[in-house]
Every structure is written in C-alpha cells, then in structure tokens.
Amino acid sequence: MPEAWMFGLLGGLMIGCASALMLLGLGRIAGISGLGARAVGLADAGAPQSLAIFFIVGLPLGAFLMARALGGVSLHFPPNIATLIIAGLVVGFGTRLGSGCTSGHGVCGMSRFSRRSISATLVFMASGFATVALMRLLGIS
Numbered sequence: 001m002p003e004a005w006m007f008g009l010l011g012g013l014m015i016g017c018a019s020a021l022m023l024l025g026l027g028r029i030a031g032i033s034g035l036g037a038r039a040v041g042l043a044d045a046g047a048p049q050s051l052a053i054f055f056i057v058g059l060p061l062g063a064f065l066m067a068r069a070l071g072g073v074s075l076h077f078p079p080n081i082a083t084l085i086i087a088g089l090v091v092g093f094g095t096r097l098g099s100g101c102t103s104g105h106g107v108c109g110m111s112r113f114s115r116r117s118i119s120a121t122l123v124f125m126a127s128g129f130a131t132v133a134l135m136r137l138l139g140i141s
Contacts, residue, residue: 007070014062019107022047022055030055031104033095098124 019030028047037043038052046052067073078084095101098120100109105124109117 015103015107019103019111023108026051029104029108031100031108032056032059033092033101034104094124094127 022028022030026047028051034043034046035052035055038046038049039056041049047055098105100117100120102121102124105114105117105120110121
C-alpha cells in the first residue's frame with residue numbers, strides 16, 4: 001500500500017491538471033461552487049450546463065473509482081447529522097460571500113496571481129486554522 005502522503009500528491013496533481021485543462025481548453029475556471037450552481041440550474045452564466053454536470057458527477061465518481069482501485073478509504077463523519085447540515089450551510093454561505101470556493105480561488109485564482117483570490121485564500125485558510133484551534137481547545141476534535 002502506498003504511503004498516505006502519496007494520495008494527497010496524486011489528488012493535487014489531478015486537480016491541477018483538470019483545472020489547467022479547463023482553463024486552457026475552454027477558457028473557464030474550474031470553481032466547484034460555480035460549476036455546481038451551473039449544473040443544477042442556479043446560474044445562467046459560465047460553463048455549458050452539460051460540462052458542469054459531467055464535472056460535478058465526475059468528482060464523487062473519480063473518488064469512488066480511486067477508492068476501489070486502491071482498496072478503500074476510511075471515512076469519519078460526526079455522529080450528529082445536524083452538524084453536517086450546519087457545516088454545509090456555513091460553507092455554502094462562505095462561498096457566496098467570497099464569490100467562489102477553494103478550488104476557484106485557491107487553485108485557479110492564485111495560479112493566475114489574482115489579488116482577489118489571494119486575499120480570499122488567506123481569509124479562508126486563516127478561518128480554517130482558527131476553527132481547528134478552537135475545536136481542539138474545546139475538546140471537540
């Protein structure tokens with residue numbers, strides 16, 4: 001079995017390649033929140049809806065195929081479904097507030113040296129660090 005860090009490296013390379021292909025081939029940013037909104041019809045502008053649907057469907061499908069090929073993965077979810085729902089709503093609010101998500105700003109925007117994306121990435125990284133620190137202080141994680 002490969003080392004755990006290799007999965008992160010492979011995943012990062014795959015995300016980078018998919019983002020580069022979409023930008024260079026179609027002139028579109030591979031921001032997942034925007035593609036997700038386009039796929040379900042909440043956004044009128046952006047990538048063609050069929051492309052957005054294939055991209056969004058490919059995310060869990062690719063994860064499933066890699067898990068099958070590599071012998072499975074270990075998943076850990078909070079025991080309370082309310083926690084997942086609240087977390088999802090907070091993330092959704094954050095992507096609207098920040099005009100994009102980690103893939104759009106963190107991968108695509110920063111690679112194009114977008115000041116707005118660099119600022120957004122610094123904010124959501126700092127927020128993530130603070131959240132983890134607070135959870136550990138409170139003994140939640």
